[in-house]
Amino acid sequence: MFQETCRVIRLESLSSDTRRLVVAAPTVARDIRAGQFVMLAVAASYDPLLRRPFSAHFAEGDELTLYFRIVGKGTELLARVQPGDELPLLGPLGKGFSLSPAPAILVGGGIGIAPLLLLAKELAKGGNRAAAIVLAGRSAQEVAPIADSFKPWTDKLVFTTDDGSFGLAGRADAALSALAPACLSVDTAPGAMVYACGPQAMLKAVAAFCRDTQIRCQVSVESAMACGIGACLGCAKPATSGGYVHVCVDGPVFDAEKLSWN
Amino acid sequence: MELNDAPDLTAHIGGLSLKNPVMTASGTFGYAREFTPFIDVSRLGAILVKGISLAPRSGNQPPRIVETACGMLNAIGLENVGLTRFIDEKMPWLQNLGAPIIVNILGDSVEEYGEIARRLTDVPGVAALEVNISCPNVKKGGVAFGSDPAMAAQVTAMVKKNTPLPVMVKLSPNVTDICLIARAAEDAGADSLSLINTLLGMAVDARTRRPKLANIMGGLSGPAIKPIALRMVFQVSRLVSIPVIGIGGVTTAEDALEFMIAGASAVQIGTASLRDAGATIQVLDGIEAWMRQERVASIRSLIGSLQLD
Numbered sequence: 412m413f414q415e416t417c418r419v420i421r422l423e424s425l426s427s428d429t430r431r432l433v434v435a436a437p438t439v440a441r442d443i444r445a446g447q448f449v450m451l452a453v454a455a456s457y458d459p460l461l462r463r464p465f466s467a468h469f470a471e472g473d474e475l476t477l478y479f480r481i482v483g484k485g486t487e488l489l490a491r492v493q494p495g496d497e498l499p500l501l502g503p504l505g506k507g508f509s510l511s512p513a514p515a516i517l518v519g520g521g522i523g524i525a526p527l528l529l530l531a532k533e534l535a536k537g538g539n540r541a542a543a544i545v546l547a548g549r550s551a552q553e554v555a556p557i558a559d560s561f562k563p564w565t566d567k568l569v570f571t572t573d574d575g576s577f578g579l580a581g582r583a584d585a586a587l588s589a590l591a592p593a594c595l596s597v598d599t600a601p602g603a604m605v606y607a608c609g610p611q612a613m614l615k616a617v618a619a620f621c622r623d624t625q626i627r628c629q630v631s632v633e634s635a636m637a638c639g640i641g642a643c644l645g646c647a648k649p650a651t652s653g654g655y656v657h658v659c660v661d662g663p664v665f666d667a668e669k670l671s672w673n
Numbered sequence: 674m675e676l677n678d679a680p681d682l683t684a685h686i687g688g689l690s691l692k693n694p695v696m697t698a699s700g701t702f703g704y705a706r707e708f709t710p711f712i713d714v715s716r717l718g719a720i721l722v723k724g725i726s727l728a729p730r731s732g733n734q735p736p737r738i739v740e741t742a743c744g745m746l747n748a749i750g751l752e753n754v755g756l757t758r759f760i761d762e763k764m765p766w767l768q769n770l771g772a773p774i775i776v777n778i779l780g781d782s783v784e785e786y787g788e789i790a791r792r793l794t795d796v797p798g799v800a801a802l803e804v805n806i807s808c809p810n811v812k813k814g815g816v817a818f819g820s821d822p823a824m825a826a827q828v829t830a831m832v833k834k835n836t837p838l839p840v841m842v843k844l845s846p847n848v849t850d851i852c853l854i855a856r857a858a859e860d861a862g863a864d865s866l867s868l869i870n871t872l873l874g875m876a877v878d879a880r881t882r883r884p885k886l887a888n889i890m891g892g893l894s895g896p897a898i899k900p901i902a903l904r905m906v907f908q909v910s911r912l913v914s915i916p917v918i919g920i921g922g923v924t925t926a927e928d929a930l931e932f933m934i935a936g937a938s939a940v941q942i943g944t945a946s947l948r949d950a951g952a953t954i955q956v957l958d959g960i961e962a963w964m965r966q967e968r969v970a971s972i973r974s975l976i977g978s979l980q981l982d
Binding site (some may be wrong): 452457458459461462499501581634638640641646647649 | 698700701702703707708710711732733734735736737738739740742743744745747749752849895896897924944946947948949950951
């Protein structure tokens, strides 16, 4: 874990409300693994007060890329940064995806697509290209602009949108259940793994599908956070075993069965 | 011209001598280990660890935190490992840190405060206790003891009876007159007072028409509460003769100096550490730099030095 001042290289507008931010963060970028996150200070002022958690979207050399949606004051400010701006950064934080050599399907929904790009790259570099990647969203404007980035890392890229404007119409878990028999036959590929990140409802459906079909599943979950390092205990999620886990230090990636989905 | 000798930052806190007046605030610094990748925690005047109850607590349902203008609300619900695990698993590491450890304690009953105090007395490395009678986020205990002078006195007396350790009593601002509670705690034997804990507040989501915290209400902290905290530190420090520790929105060295001028003998830094893991050390370095620049030889000369006409 490091505190580092990162420098903005470029900010790309992918749609009216999604952005991709590339920063130079030599220490963090070299160390960060898929599924881990950073806390980024978006303003020097007291409003907004806290740093914002962002999972690593991509990392290569000195460069770290974040993918975010403008949802409030913090991300509005972040969407106005200029090349050369310097922002304090804390990272890499949390537990990322545990890479398995087993056949893999990646499922991302909405802004939850973010960590899957770095994951897809790490899997491919490790000699286990994703069997399939499902990218889901509300409409074409959300999914289409990010689609091409994934092409180098898989031979099967599937899109689903709520309104059917891009790829299949419907939900990510429906696409997963259609793909799974061919890509990750449990009979022939023990230890098949689904890696998912997205809205709670999507993760719940994906976790249920994986439980029913006995496919292992790792999910990356979201939470409001204050510190990102396990000090405030603000980012609690109910655990299957009773009590709570903390997204910042126990996660953000969990085995799906460790979390209570009710 | 700068000071030639190193400035004297020593703070005296009711039975405790600290190398400087910068402490952490309980509940914002975990069990200190979380911060070791970022700062040299041995430099701190004292470390206040997460509040400890007799039995472990799992805390409140999420969402537990929400950001507000220049501040944040929390309703963590005193999630902690409980006294036994704290003594067995946390203290052996904490005792070698090089900074005094002050343990924040919380009971469900007056007797429980006494038992916790007794059991912590001979634990190596425990320098003092901070008695939490001011947590707004739990149903039993906490602020129930801190909003009634008679109860505050009972808890304080019970802790004092059960330990020779210095006892700091942490006061709630969620009362009509904090001076009444302060006086009661002092009369019951408190060695120092720390104030303020968080202010009870809430946040509403207009779109869903639901509270933003599962607990509905939570404690407000951060720069937003600093003026209230300063006022209360000023009032209480003029009333009591024991040291007062200022808490509430301290983010910079200047904030810390303001609290000391208003009457605090030391400060605790809370939410600022969540915002920036290095906040405590930045405040400490800032105080020292200011003393050199202003040629202030002893930080103690600042305490209560507010100029009034």
